[in-house]
Each structure stands twice: as C-alpha cells, then as structure tokens.
Amino acid sequence: MKKNKVSKNWINKQKRDIYVRESKIQGYRSRSAFKLIEIDKKFNFFKKNIKFLDLGGAPGGWAQVATKNIKNGKILSVDIKPIEPIDNVDFLIGDFTDFQIQKKIFNYFNTKIDLLVSDMAPNTTGNKNIDSLATGNLCILAIDFASKILKDNGVFVSKIFMGSVFEEIRLKAQKVFKNVKIFKPSSSRKESKENYIICKNLSN
Numbered sequence: 001m002k003k004n005k006v007s008k009n010w011i012n013k014q015k016r017d018i019y020v021r022e023s024k025i026q027g028y029r030s031r032s033a034f035k036l037i038e039i040d041k042k043f044n045f046f047k048k049n050i051k052f053l054d055l056g057g058a059p060g061g062w063a064q065v066a067t068k069n070i071k072n073g074k075i076l077s078v079d080i081k082p083i084e085p086i087d088n089v090d091f092l093i094g095d096f097t098d099f100q101i102q103k104k105i106f107n108y109f110n111t112k113i114d115l116l117v118s119d120m121a122p123n124t125t126g127n128k129n130i131d132s133l134a135t136g137n138l139c140i141l142a143i144d145f146a147s148k149i150l151k152d153n154g155v156f157v158s159k160i161f162m163g164s165v166f167e168e169i170r171l172k173a174q175k176v177f178k179n180v181k182i183f184k185p186s187s188s189r190k191e192s193k194e195n196y197i198i199c200k201n202l203s204n
C-alpha cells in the first residue's frame with residue numbers, strides 16, 4: 001500500500017476510534033491512558049502512597065493516570081522523548097537500556113519501589129516480526145530491572161506483542177515472579193498483537 005493511503009487510513013481510523021475521542025474529552029494525552037485504567041481495574045495495583053516508575057512514558061498518558069491514583073507517593077516517567085510537565089510527576093529523558101539512565105533511576109528512588117510499568121515500544125518498522133521482537137527485548141530488559149528495583153510484593157506491567165519472543169518472555173517472567181498473567185484491554189486495538197503481561201510478587 002502507498003504511504004499516503006496508509007496515513008489516510010490511519011487518520012480515518014483515529015477519527016472513528018472512541019478512545020481517541022474520549023481521551024480528548026477527558027484531557028488524556030494518549031488513548032493508551034485507557035489501557036492502564038483498564039489493567040488497574042482488573043488487577044488493582046494503584047494505591048495512594050506508592051513509588052511508581054513509568055518506562056516509555058511519552059507523551060504522558062500513563063503518568064496522568066498515575067497522578068489521579070497516587071497521592072503522596074513518588075512518580076518517575078522515563079522516555080527517550082521529552083514529556084510536557086505534569087503536576088507531581090518527575091521526568092528523566094534518556095534511553096532506558098543505557099546503564100547510566102538505570103543508575104539515575106535507582107538514585108532517584110533510593111529505595112525499592114511498588115510498581116513498575118513499561119509501555120516502551122520502539123518506532124514501528126512496518127515489519128510485525130521485527131517490531132514484536134524489538135518490543136519483546138525491551139520487556140525482557142524491564143523484567144531484569146524489575147527484579148532489582150521492585151519490593152518483594154511489587155507489581156510489574158509491560159506491553160508485549162504476541163510473536164516469536166512471547167514464550168521467552170513468559171518463561172522469564174515465571175522465573176522472576178510468582179504470579180504472571182496476560183491481559184488484553186478492550187482499549188487495545190483488536191487487530192493489534194499487543195497484549196500486557198502483569199506480574200506480582202518476586203520469587204527471590
């Protein structure tokens with residue numbers, strides 16, 4: 001399909017999408033906000049005074065959801081892209097895979113945290129296998145990081161794409177956590193292979 005046609009289709013799809021419209025009405029920066037709202041409704045991890053790390057946070061939809069739920073906690077959003085300020089959210093611009101950035105995250109909290117969410121996804125190439133592999137690799141790195149920074153009863157949530165890397169992610173998650181669930185929110189586009197993995201309680 002020609003590039004023009006693809007982008008026209010994308011624009012039309014956006015116009016029809018109820019979550020795009022609803023995100024404008026409710027003042028969310030991304031339709032992704034509804035995914036986190038749905039995941040929390042099912043798994044109930046937001047608490048008033050928790051420490052919360054948001055990986056791949058731009059443009060800030062998940063951080064906006066976090067501020068509505070966390071009152072006296074600490075919220076850090078990390079992304080390669082800059083994020084417009086949000087009250088009660090701190091930002092770190094940088095590549096999460098960079099060891100120096102990971103060190104800065106540890107220093108920021110200076111203690112173990114309650115909740116780590118990752119919606120990280122590299123720019124899509126159009127090749128579904130490559131895209132799912134690249135997102136899967138980020139998820140695997142995020143699981144490693146979660147095993148070091150989460151409290152024993154902490155929660156880890158990450159975007160994954162069903163594909164060749166899925167089994168590797170599931171096995172790794174089951175080694176690191178006692179409870180592992182896969183969930184596709186209804187706000188995640190049906191035609192997309194996107195799913196979320198929700199993990200609780202470190203195995204140690």
Ligand SMILES: C[S@@+](CC[C@H](N)C(=O)[O-])C[C@H]1O[C@@H](n2cnc3c(N)ncnc32)[C@H](O)[C@@H]1O
Nearest residue numbers: 030032056058059060061062080096119120121
């Ligand atoms: C789907 S968007 C996240 C949307 C966000 N959850 C929201 O609600 O606004 C994915 C983000 O992951 C970020 N990302 C991709 N690779 C990254 C990396 N290595 N380190 C940090 N952020 C990364 C991208 O820059 C992009 O902003």
